[in-house]
Amino acid sequence: MSIEVSKVSKYYGQQKALDEVSFSIKAGEIVGFLGPNGAGKSTMMRILTTYLNANEGKATVNGHDVVEEQREVQKSIGYLPENNPLYPDMYVKEYLSFSADVFKLTDSKKRIDEVIEETGLTSHVGKKIQELSKGYKQRVGLANALLHEPKVLILDEPTTGLDPNQLVEIRQLIRKVGQKTTILLSTHIMQEVEAMCDRVIIINKGKIVADDYLKNLKSDAAQIIEVEFDYKVEPELLKRIDRVREVTDLVNSPGFIYSLRFETKEDMRSAVFDFAHDNELKILSLNKRNKNLETMFTELTKE
Numbered sequence: 001m002s003i004e005v006s007k008v009s010k011y012y013g014q015q016k017a018l019d020e021v022s023f024s025i026k027a028g029e030i031v032g033f034l035g036p037n038g039a040g041k042s043t044m045m046r047i048l049t050t051y052l053n054a055n056e057g058k059a060t061v062n063g064h065d066v067v068e069e070q071r072e073v074q075k076s077i078g079y080l081p082e083n084n085p086l087y088p089d090m091y092v093k094e095y096l097s098f099s100a101d102v103f104k105l106t107d108s109k110k111r112i113d114e115v116i117e118e119t120g121l122t123s124h125v126g127k128k129i130q131e132l133s134k135g136y137k138q139r140v141g142l143a144n145a146l147l148h149e150p151k152v153l154i155l156d157e158p159t160t161g162l163d164p165n166q167l168v169e170i171r172q173l174i175r176k177v178g179q180k181t182t183i184l185l186s187t188h189i190m191q192e193v194e195a196m197c198d199r200v201i202i203i204n205k206g207k208i209v210a211d212d213y214l215k216n217l218k219s220d221a222a223q224i225i226e227v228e229f230d231y232k233v234e235p236e237l238l239k240r241i242d243r244v245r246e247v248t249d250l251v252n253s254p255g256f257i258y259s260l261r262f263e264t265k266e267d268m269r270s271a272v273f274d275f276a277h278d279n280e281l282k283i284l285s286l287n288k289r290n291k292n293l294e295t296m297f298t299e300l301t302k303e
């Protein structure tokens, strides 16, 4: 296992930021660590990168204990912290050389050129970091995290503050890096996970509330049918349709539109047509969509 976390708890004073968190990540996986603000993502990442100690539980990275073998963990892990701390006055190459010295890399010149190439920084090496766009600053942060060829990369909200074009580029870069490296990345945006990850671990208020591969979560997704009738219908009546879980009267829309949520993979549109026929209603429009992962995330992390 690349990362193994077992019943880790962390307190800040009285506050429990992590509550018996357990998960394991196999070599080669790209895993999204998803949760709303304050869920405990950064705290977990700081524990894995040895910057913070847990109060209870055990965590290992590449088989090394994060408390007992900190040096070994640091050697085998690349970390891009939230807010990507860089030295704005340094030139890109100068900064990477400085980091390589800190890491005590041998043959650092060759390795620096490799990471510059890998992260698409070639045309920007002669620039000062402060002159770079946010997207290119993230590339420098990634290049820095990759310098010592870590087996595991930990990226804390790597795409925060990027514009849509930069977002696409950094996501592609992370996917590319993920072909050779195990990645755990945190975010509070579900689409982000869909764009980059094979698997998602959802954390809320310090507890893991879901941990699965995206392909499984997608196949479990329920369906939502939005239907417009020619007449007002009591939601209670709509709840009698077979397998309806929830009825929402979309009162803000013009017309009589209702959203019906079904917990089944079977296409339920014909049941809605039958309902309209039996109740002498006409269907003016009908729209079926699968419950997306965004909805699932909202449900799992609501107050």
Ligand SMILES: Nc1ncnc2c1ncn2[C@@H]1O[C@H](COP(=O)(O)OP(=O)(O)OP(=O)(O)O)[C@@H](O)[C@H]1O
Pocket: 012, 015, 017, 035, 036, 037, 038, 039, 040, 041, 042, 043, 044, 082, 188
């Ligand atoms: N140094 C600290 N001292 C006290 N409380 C802290 C400290 N760091 C984090 N916390 C609290 O612990 C909880 C978890 O915080 P953490 O930063 O790990 O969450 P997060 O999921 O990374 O959030 P965000 O997405 O906002 O970065 C929050 O309630 C936060 O206020």
